[in-house]
Amino acid sequence: MDGMHDLGGKEGFGKVDYRPGGPVYHASWHERIHALSSLARRLGIFNMDEYRHAIERMAPRHYLAASYYERVLIGSATLCVEKGCVEHRQLARWSGDDFPLSGAIGPGRLNKPIASTFSIGDVLRVKDEHVSCHVRVPGYVRGKTGTVVGRSPASPFPDASAHDMPALSEPTYQLRFLSTELWPGASEEASVYVDLFQSYLEPCTGAP
Numbered sequence: 108m109d110g111m112h113d114l115g116g117k118e119g120f121g122k123v124d125y126r127p128g129g130p131v132y133h134a135s136w137h138e139r140i141h142a143l144s145s146l147a148r149r150l151g152i153f154n155m156d157e158y159r160h161a162i163e164r165m166a167p168r169h170y171l172a173a174s175y176y177e178r179v180l181i182g183s184a185t186l187c188v189e190k191g192c193v194e195h196r197q198l199a200r201w202s203g204d205d206f207p208l209s210g211a212i213g214p215g216r217l218n219k220p221i222a223s224t225f226s227i228g229d230v231l232r233v234k235d236e237h238v239s240c241h242v243r244v245p246g247y248v249r250g251k252t253g254t255v256v257g258r259s260p261a262s263p264f265p266d267a268s269a270h271d272m273p274a275l276s277e278p279t280y281q282l283r284f285l286s287t288e289l290w291p292g293a294s295e296e297a298s299v300y301v302d303l304f305q306s307y308l309e310p311c312t313g314a315p
Contacts (some may be wrong), residue, residue: 109237109246111167116247117163137176144183153186156269160241161185164209185209215240215270216266218306221277224236225305229255232311233303241269244307247289252311256300264306277305 114120132138147153153161161182170178184207187193198206201234216238225231235250236242243265259279267274279302286294 110162110163111165111170113246115245132176132285134176140176140180140183144179144221147183147187152190152192154184154263154268156241156263156265157186157271158182159265160212160269161209163241164212166207166210167206181207181209190301212270213239215272217272218264218268218275218277218304220275221305224278225258225280225308225310227253227255227258230311231255231280231308233282234307234309236307238266240266242266242307243304245301248282248284248301251284251289253284256283257281257302259302262304264304266306279304280308282308284285 109258132141144158148155148158159182162178165173165181166186167180169181173181184193184198184206186235188195188198189212190206195206195208230252231246231254232252233244233250236244259281261276261278263274263276265274281300281302284299284301286297288297289299
């Protein structure tokens with residue numbers, strides 16, 4: 108999904124405002140909405156992929172203006188409305204104003220059974236795919252080549268799981284990319300590591 112949320116590798120947003128040792132929550136409602144969102148996932152009301160996609164579906168201008176916990180609130184509230192746990196008009200009444208929700212969810216996509224897996228040291232290319240559903244591929248690695256340096260246990264395919272579709276589990280691979288290939292002429296030489304599901308990858312020949 109080519110949404111406003113996919114900001115990795117983009118310029119113009121300044122440095123990340125990271126303050127070591129700073130407070131996790133800056134307002135009392137931050138802690139409450141975090142707890143409620145976690146409880147909803149634990150109770151099976153929605154899963155993590157659905158939660159991520161609900162935030163991605165926020166209006167772009169709202170997404171950029173919202174704080175982290177406001178995004179948690181909007182994404183969780185949207186899913187609770189879609190799952191029938193609460194009505195939109197109830198949220199508006201409780202908040203005393205029109206309560207914004209994320210946009211409508213579109214179709215997802217299924218994955219196929221994995222016949223064989225990749226190995227450490229394999230050179231792989233990230234498929235250059237543009238899909239409207241939820242996808243866990245940062246835009247800046249599409250079509251790029253990397254080397255497998257790690258592998259994680261199989262997990263449900265997010266492109267299906269985020270849309271409440273049957274999701275086959277498949278492994279994820281940690282790929283090492285060269286920054287000079289990701290951003291030619293605009294980056295010092297460094298290694299960038301990205302974890303990617305197998306369905307996002309294809310074999311290729313030659314070193315990255």
